Amino acid sequence: MIRAFSYNEFLFLLSAVQWTLALSAIAFIGGATVGLVIALARTSDIKAVRLAATGYIQLFQGTPLLMQLFLVFFGATVMGLDLNPWAAAALGLTLNASAFLGEIWRGCIQAVPRGQWEAASALGLRYPGLMRYVILPQAVKVAVPPTVGFLVQLIKSTSLAAIIGFTELTRAGQIVNNATFQPFLVFGIVAVLYFLMCWPLSLLSARLERRYALATR
Amino acid sequence: MNYTFDFKAVIDSWDYLLQGAWLTVQLSIGAMVLGLIVAILCALGKTSGPKPVRWIINAYIEVVRNTPFLVQIFLIFFGLPTMGVRLSPDLAALIAMVVNVGAYATEIIRAGIESIQKGQIEAGLALGLKPLQVFRYIVIKPALRTVYPALTSQFILLMLSSSVVSAISADELTSVANNIQSQTFRSFEIYIVVTGIYLMLAMMFSALFAGIYKLAFAYDTDRR
Numbered sequence: 001m002i003r004a005f006s007y008n009e010f011l012f013l014l015s016a017v018q019w020t021l022a023l024s025a026i027a028f029i030g031g032a033t034v035g036l037v038i039a040l041a042r043t044s045d046i047k048a049v050r051l052a053a054t055g056y057i058q059l060f061q062g063t064p065l066l067m068q069l070f071l072v073f074f075g076a077t078v079m080g081l082d083l084n085p086w087a088a089a090a091l092g093l094t095l096n097a098s099a100f101l102g103e104i105w106r107g108c109i110q111a112v113p114r115g116q117w118e119a120a121s122a123l124g125l126r127y128p129g130l131m132r133y134v135i136l137p138q139a140v141k142v143a144v145p146p147t148v149g150f151l152v153q154l155i156k157s158t159s160l161a162a163i164i165g166f167t168e169l170t171r172a173g174q175i176v177n178n179a180t181f182q183p184f185l186v187f188g189i190v191a192v193l194y195f196l197m198c199w200p201l202s203l204l205s206a207r208l209e210r211r212y213a214l215a216t217r
Numbered sequence: 218m219n220y221t222f223d224f225k226a227v228i229d230s231w232d233y234l235l236q237g238a239w240l241t242v243q244l245s246i247g248a249m250v251l252g253l254i255v256a257i258l259c260a261l262g263k264t265s266g267p268k269p270v271r272w273i274i275n276a277y278i279e280v281v282r283n284t285p286f287l288v289q290i291f292l293i294f295f296g297l298p299t300m301g302v303r304l305s306p307d308l309a310a311l312i313a314m315v316v317n318v319g320a321y322a323t324e325i326i327r328a329g330i331e332s333i334q335k336g337q338i339e340a341g342l343a344l345g346l347k348p349l350q351v352f353r354y355i356v357i358k359p360a361l362r363t364v365y366p367a368l369t370s371q372f373i374l375l376m377l378s379s380s381v382v383s384a385i386s387a388d389e390l391t392s393v394a395n396n397i398q399s400q401t402f403r404s405f406e407i408y409i410v411v412t413g414i415y416l417m418l419a420m421m422f423s424a425l426f427a428g429i430y431k432l433a434f435a436y437d438t439d440r441r
Contacts, residue, residue, distance in 0.1 A: 062419040064380035066391060067412040074404035078220045152283065159285035163384055170287055183295030191284045191292060198283035 005180045010189065016172030017193055023158045023168055026090045028151060031097025038102025040131070043109045053102065060099030066160050068092050073164050089161035097154055104150060108143040109135060145212055148205040152198045159194075169193060226401035227410050230393075237393030238414055244307070244389055245376040245422075248314035252375070253368075255315060256322030257357065263323065264330050274323065281320035287381050289313050294385045310382035310389070318375045325367045329360030362434040369426040373419050380415070390414060 003009075041053035060068065069092040076083035083091070112135050120134040162171035173190035177183050227234070263274045281289065293316070294309040304312070333356050341351040361368070383391035394411040398404045 059416070062377075062416045063412045064377040064391070064415055066380045066383070067408055067415060070408045071405070071412060074408060078405045080220070156283075156285040159287045160381065162287065163381075170285065170291075173288070173291070177291075177295065182299075183291065184299050187288055187292045187296060191280075191288050194284045194288060195280065199279065202279070202283055 002181050003179045005176070005182050005185055009176045009180060009186075012176060013169065013172050013186075013189055013193065016167065016169045017197070019166075019168040020155065020158050020170075020194075021197070023086075023089060023093065023161060023166070024151070024155045027093035027097050027154055027158065030090070030094030031101050031154070034094065034098035035101030035105060038098055039105035039109055042102060042106040057099045057103050060096055061103070065092070065096050065157055066163060068096055069160055069164050085161065085164045085166040088164060089158070089166045093154070093157060093161070096157065097150075100150060100153070101147065104146050105139065105143055108139040108146075111142050112138045142212070145205050145209040148201055148208060152201045152205070155197055155201075156194065222406060223403060224406050224410070226397060226403040227406055230397045233393055233397065234390070234411070234414070237388060237390040238418065240307070240387070241376070241379055241389040241391075242418065244311055244314060244379055244382070244387070245372075247311055248318055248375060248379075249372045251311075251315045252318035252322055255319035256326050259319065259323040260326040260330055263327050278320045278323055281317055282324075286313070286317055286378055287384060289317060290382060290385055306382075306385045306387040309385060310379070310387035313382065314375060314379060317378075318371065321371050322368060325364045325371060326360060328367075329362075329364035330356060332363050333360055358434075359438075365426075365430055365434060369423070372426070373422050376418060376422055377415060 038053050038056060041049045042057070044050050044053075069089060072092040072095070073083065073085065073088040076088060116134055116138065117130065120130040125134065158168055159170040161168055162174065165171070167175070169190055173186050177186040180186065259274045259277070262270045266274070290310070290313045293313045294304060294306065297304060297309070337355050337359075338351055341355040342348075346354070379389060380391040382389060383395055386392050386395075390411060394407050398407050401407075
């Protein structure tokens, strides 16, 4: 039976926003943690470590995110684990985000002038101290605008979790559309909700970038 | 782990997979070419159009860049028919891809066009070139050369994101994989092979783009 699109349907869509945000937050925190390791490995002095990190990044950037989600989802079954769509989406997005953040942050680490590395090691700092007190604090400044920009991409990526059956905003849109059959209205609202999440971040990222460009001119 | 891998399902439907991969390639190339045209026109409009045109182009770019591709596909495939426009899944997929990549590429090409110095254009006009010639040789070609790496990596991203159009069952690679999967239940085997095919397609496209660069843009730009 076809239902009319009422306030309840709208509330359902609105409440699905929290799942999109929760998934984005988890993927970002997980992705940032693994991504930092990838970025450090990518800028390591040891060739094998560097190569492994490069391979990891190329693998995730060279294949579709949807395939990565499918492989995590169905791969878990192969390993004998029963992963629900929620955990599979979180894990898949974390792996994907870590590759992208790793590559973004590699650039930021390498943007710190060579002299800083040399000065720090001349002062007797070993790798952990050198990274912790000299390189990373300077790299973070450069990293903020592109990282905020990536957050937009991540929020949009969470929509793919709908395909493996996790009920976030896009899946909620499909469910409502199946019941009301008003695709333009339903997906229009879904698009507006995404826009309201992403646009402020896009503007923020652009503003930070401009401010950084002014500061370094 | 006591799972036995069985790639028979993949081998049996290899031809079907290749057909899907071919459609992915066709959709991607079609969307790249059309998207490039859209992007060049929009970038021109944004850099030198009247204010309302600029405003509309900006709105287009912001809307596309801040909403998920999957939602854009749903709007086009399910939304347009309610307004009387019927689309096959393949055509809807192509339109969605063009709309999507057009917005990203516009910003990239705009940056390229803005990197061309005014004096270059004035010099071209002073030498008696027609406006269209100025645009072709002095503005767009060097602009594309400058932004070529960014543009081509956007195109490769487009090819990869085309897997999302399987959600409306256009017959591309991922859809084909889904079909085989639902008949044979060999999900992991199929998706790992298909992921490998995508990886190879990505490498082929980057080799193709490197070749195009050599043919079209490898000229000397030293200022002496």
